[in-house]
Amino acid sequence: MSLTNDIKDFVLDLGYSKVGITTADPFSQLITSLDERSEDYVNFPGLSNYADPHNALPEAKSIVVAAFDYFTEDFPDKFVGKICRFHMSRCYKADPNRIGGVRPELMRQFLVDRGCKVESWNGRRSLTSLKQAAVRSGIGLFGRNTLICAPSIGTFLMINAWVIDTELEYDTPNSNLETHCPPGCQLCRDACPTGALTADFRLNPRRCITLNTVRTRGGDSGLSAYIPKEIRPKLGAWIHGCDVCQQVCPKNEAKLQKGLQVNPYLAKKASEFELIALLHMTDEYFDRVVHPIMYTHIQADKKEIFRRNAAIALGNIGDPEAVPALADALDDPSEVVRAHAAWSLGRIGGEAAKQALETQRGRETGQIASQEIGEALEEMIR
Numbered sequence: 001m002s003l004t005n006d007i008k009d010f011v012l013d014l015g016y017s018k019v020g021i022t023t024a025d026p027f028s029q030l031i032t033s034l035d036e037r038s039e040d041y042v043n044f045p046g047l048s049n050y051a052d053p054h055n056a057l058p059e060a061k062s063i064v065v066a067a068f069d070y071f072t073e074d075f076p077d078k079f080v081g082k083i084c085r086f087h088m089s090r091c092y093k094a095d096p097n098r099i100g101g102v103r104p105e106l107m108r109q110f111l112v113d114r115g116c117k118v119e120s121w122n123g124r125r126s127l128t129s130l131k132q133a134a135v136r137s138g139i140g141l142f143g144r145n146t147l148i149c150a151p152s153i154g155t156f157l158m159i160n161a162w163v164i165d166t167e168l169e170y171d172t173p174n175s176n177l178e179t180h181c182p183p184g185c186q187l188c189r190d191a192c193p194t195g196a197l198t199a200d201f202r203l204n205p206r207r208c209i210t211l212n213t214v215r216t217r218g219g220d221s222g223l224s225a226y227i228p229k230e231i232r233p234k235l236g237a238w239i240h241g242c243d244v245c246q247q248v249c250p251k252n253e254a255k256l257q258k259g260l261q262v263n264p265y266l267a268k269k270a271s272e273f274e275l276i277a278l279l280h281m282t283d284e285y286f287d288r289v290v291h292p293i294m295y296t297h298i299q300a301d302k303k304e305i306f307r308r309n310a311a312i313a314l315g316n317i318g319d320p321e322a323v324p325a326l327a328d329a330l331d332d333p334s335e336v337v338r339a340h341a342a343w344s345l346g347r348i349g350g351e352a353a354k355q356a357l358e359t360q361r362g363r364e365t366g367q368i369a370s371q372e373i374g375e376a377l378e379e380m381i382r
Helices: 003-013 028-036 047-051 099-113 130-136 187-191 209-215 250-256 264-271 275-279 283-290 300-317 320-329 335-348 351-361 367-381
Strands: 018-023 062-069 157-164 197-199
Touching: 003 018, 003 062, 003 099, 018 130, 028 047, 062 099, 062 130, 099 157, 130 157, 275 283, 275 300, 275 320, 283 300, 300 320, 300 335, 320 335, 320 351, 335 351, 335 367, 351 367
Parallel strands: none
Antiparallel strands: 018 062, 062 157
């Protein structure tokens, strides 16, 4: 049996759903897209590195690509609409001591044991374009929502890739097809609350709910932790990612209606989850409930981002019973949390919310939070 077949067998034995192998040639389509849309990616320096696999490994000849179907079990209703299924699946950038991190590391070691030099990475993510590699290796095609769709699976896919210095037998992409999407389908674009899908196969990342709930962390993220006011009402109850464009996709309809058994681990975590508990999150609650599911991008030193997201979600839900918790959040050590809690109190309204804002206005020292309080009170007067 050839090395190519050995590799494919081992990928599938690890539990991946599809495997493909492609060349390590640069991704010309990605290079062109980044050049044409530089204004969309001004906050994402270094993306061009992903367009050429040789930046990951100078001796690169092949890319082994594996797709993991993360929707083989269902997800708790309590999480749906708040945490995207991708993150609930715990398969993306997982720590090496968890099953989602063990799988790609086992594959890397398999390649090394067979004499392949593999790009240097920590098992969490390849330094090459995973989507482009998936398309060129024949695993799937781009959907109009910019996600990869694989036949018989849909878009609920986690893609791993390993850039190696060994020449293999290459798969053929579906070059005669542009997309798996039904002709003329615009359901994803119509459903996107923020209008992030600006055209077919084009996403404005700064409007995306996932980016606004996960990547806007301030500091070295390059994106302000203060979410634009025009975006906040459109976040709904999402606190970590978004599934809207996938939930309306015809390619996912059968899977969404299948009625699979809910993952028992997630069911246990869902029983412990509440937005108010997230708003007033303790270190113990973070370690026990939050981090095991939502560990990507937002680490322990940025717990304020989870509290911020909880504040926005509570404001959008609009339940007056959340007012006392949001009022308490006006004393949060983080100005980011205080500012968004003030916005949410203004959104919910009522005498109790107004009184909390009036009280805090007299003692708030942060410039941005003070402005948010003033604007929330003005909005309530109107």
